[in-house]
Amino acid sequence: MPFSISLTVNGVARNVDLDDPRVTLLDLLRERLDLPGTKKGCDRGQCGACTVLVDGRRINSCLALALSCDGADVLTIEGLAQGNDLHPVQAAFIAHDGFQCGFCTPGQIMSAIGLINEGLAGNDPERIRESMSGNLCRCAAYVGIVEAVLEVQKSLAQASRRDAA
Amino acid sequence: MKTFDYVRPVTISEAIAASDVPGAAYLASGTNLLDLMKVGAVRPGRLIDITRVAGLDGVEWLADGGLRIGALVRNADLAHDPTFCRAYPAVAEALLSGASAQLRNAATVGGNLLQHTRCAYFCDPSSACNRREPGSGCDALGGENRLHAVLGWSRSCIAVHPSDFCVPLVALDAVVEIEGRGGRREIPLEALHNLPGEAPESETALEPGELIVALRLPDRSALSRHSRYLKLRERTSYAFAVVSAAAALEIENGTITRARLALGGVAAKPWRPRAAEDILAGAAPGETIFRRAAEAALANARPSGDNAYKIELARRIAVRALNLAAAGTPQHLPALPASPFSSVPGARHAA
Numbered sequence: 001m002p003f004s005i006s007l008t009v010n011g012v013a014r015n016v017d018l019d020d021p022r023v024t025l026l027d028l029l030r031e032r033l034d035l036p037g038t039k040k041g042c043d044r045g046q047c048g049a050c051t052v053l054v055d056g057r058r059i060n061s062c063l064a065l066a067l068s069c070d071g072a073d074v075l076t077i078e079g080l081a082q083g084n085d086l087h088p089v090q091a092a093f094i095a096h097d098g099f100q101c102g103f104c105t106p107g108q109i110m111s112a113i114g115l116i117n118e119g120l121a122g123n124d125p126e127r128i129r130e131s132m133s134g135n136l137c138r139c140a141a142y143v144g145i146v147e148a149v150l151e152v153q154k155s156l157a158q159a160s161r162r163d164a165a
Numbered sequence: 166m167k168t169f170d171y172v173r174p175v176t177i178s179e180a181i182a183a184s185d186v187p188g189a190a191y192l193a194s195g196t197n198l199l200d201l202m203k204v205g206a207v208r209p210g211r212l213i214d215i216t217r218v219a220g221l222d223g224v225e226w227l228a229d230g231g232l233r234i235g236a237l238v239r240n241a242d243l244a245h246d247p248t249f250c251r252a253y254p255a256v257a258e259a260l261l262s263g264a265s266a267q268l269r270n271a272a273t274v275g276g277n278l279l280q281h282t283r284c285a286y287f288c289d290p291s292s293a294c295n296r297r298e299p300g301s302g303c304d305a306l307g308g309e310n311r312l313h314a315v316l317g318w319s320r321s322c323i324a325v326h327p328s329d330f331c332v333p334l335v336a337l338d339a340v341v342e343i344e345g346r347g348g349r350r351e352i353p354l355e356a357l358h359n360l361p362g363e364a365p366e367s368e369t370a371l372e373p374g375e376l377i378v379a380l381r382l383p384d385r386s387a388l389s390r391h392s393r394y395l396k397l398r399e400r401t402s403y404a405f406a407v408v409s410a411a412a413a414l415e416i417e418n419g420t421i422t423r424a425r426l427a428l429g430g431v432a433a434k435p436w437r438p439r440a441a442e443d444i445l446a447g448a449a450p451g452e453t454i455f456r457r458a459a460e461a462a463l464a465n466a467r468p469s470g471d472n473a474y475k476i477e478l479a480r481r482i483a484v485r486a487l488n489l490a491a492a493g494t495p496q497h498l499p500a501l502p503a504s505p506f507s508s509v510p511g512a513r514h515a516a
Contacts (some may be wrong), residue, residue: 020168021168021169021170021171021212022168024199044200044203045200045267045268051267051503056269057271058270059267059268060196060267060268063195063196063199063271064194064199065192065195065199065212065214065270067171067173067216067217068194068195070173111267114264114266114267114270118245118266120245121204126500129402130401130402132266133265133266133403134264134265134266134267134268135265145479149213154359
């Protein structure tokens with residue numbers, strides 16, 4: 001029995017017919033919507049490489065059925081940069097060497113954006129490390145990742161102080 | 166993954182009606198169910214996606230001071246609700262010590278209660294497991310069983326229940342509201358999970374088609390000033406408990422007037438040692454009485470394999486949780502929730 005779902009991906013409305021109910025959100029993005037930036041690491045919810053934002057919240061796309069995401073607003077790594085202008089978190093990862101091989105990076109960046117949106121870690125490195133523990137990095141670029149998140153948090157705090165002034 | 170029929174009801178009665186076929190399973194977020202389906206440990210023929218069912222996602226304060234939490238409330242939303250954190254701090258701490266931020270954003274209250282054991286033999290369809298396949302045996306006995314049960318186990322099954330959330334919930338007398346073909350009923354959370362006995366495949370007290378619709382907590386404000394959850398893991402974050410303990414005390418004029426204690430990682434259900442609570446009631450808080458309580462809590466413990474260390478570990482975690490509870494609930498959750506290694510008190514987490 002075919003299933004039809006509608007969702008918004010990176011701001012674009014997409015209607016998808018699914019011939020198989022087993023398709024995960026991750027496989028939908030990679031295999032059917034031509035968005036392979038989101039990575040498949042463990043496919044078991046343990047590594048975080050598949051992290052995307054669904055309705056503004058970071059989740060593991062490997063553990064969500066595409067069918068369950070009917071009507072959802074999905075943001076992936078491909079939806080961050082505006083032309084050649086990188087998202088501030090992308091720029092901070094480059095500035096702070098927040099990666100080596102790069103495989104986990106899309107998930108790390110989406111998770112970092114989720115973390116910043118949640119607004120709970122502030123500039124406490126221990127809270128950032130704890131809140132990023134769902135994203136594994138085999139190259140162990142963790143120090144640079146935490147520095148990148150701290151930098152973005154700091155510039156956001158400065159911007160909000162400017163706005164308040 | 167075995168293929169399945171997928172239905173998406175919008176009312177509780179539609180959901181229950183849809184369950185009336187063999188092999189039907191309710192799907193909420195799926196963080197545990199889909200994972201097990203991928204490896205073939207669980208093979209439902211029909212998934213009933215309940216995420217669009219109305220009325221299951223609210224948090225409601227009751228006239229008697231208690232709280233009713235809809236089964237679809239997400240773990241992260243509950244844990245970060247400031248009012249909830251103040252009323253039930255040990256529950257919030259337990260929630261935030263579990264899984265990762267991504268999983269907590271997705272996982273639901275009802276799903277957390279019904280998650281399966283992480284016993285590697287249960288999760289591996291090529292291993293013998295009485296819980297997964299009745300009568301097939303138990304490869305955990307004599308296998309890799311360092312993390313298995315020391316209380317309430319049988320030769321049929323030595324798995325442990327993995328939830329952190331359920332441990333303080335059982336300590337605080339949470340109640341599960343259930344709806345099924347026969348109507349609505351409620352049971353104490355402590356009665357939801359079965360010990361294995363001779364039938365480990367019977368994991369919970371739910372009848373076929375029954376759906377958890379809400380979780381209710383009684384008013385426990387008297388315990389909220391001395392409540393902690395402590396969890397020992399093999400790494401600091403994003404790991405299941407080796408052993409854990411929830412402790413909550415009511416202390417008046419230097420005397421414990423009421424004590425609640427529950428242990429995680431030791432049995433197929435969250436373990437509530439009432440004998441330990443009885444020892445604490447009426448005593449002055451202190452190391453000696455906490456140690457006596459912990460001895461009583463583990464009095465019937467015995468190793469199910471290579472895990473005798475867990476018995477002393479559970480005693481020490483219980484004593485430490487009681488000491489932390491007696492010292493007082495921290496004003497802000499620590500940066501590393503429930504961690505014995507938390508070094509930074511942390512002041513920035515509004516929860």
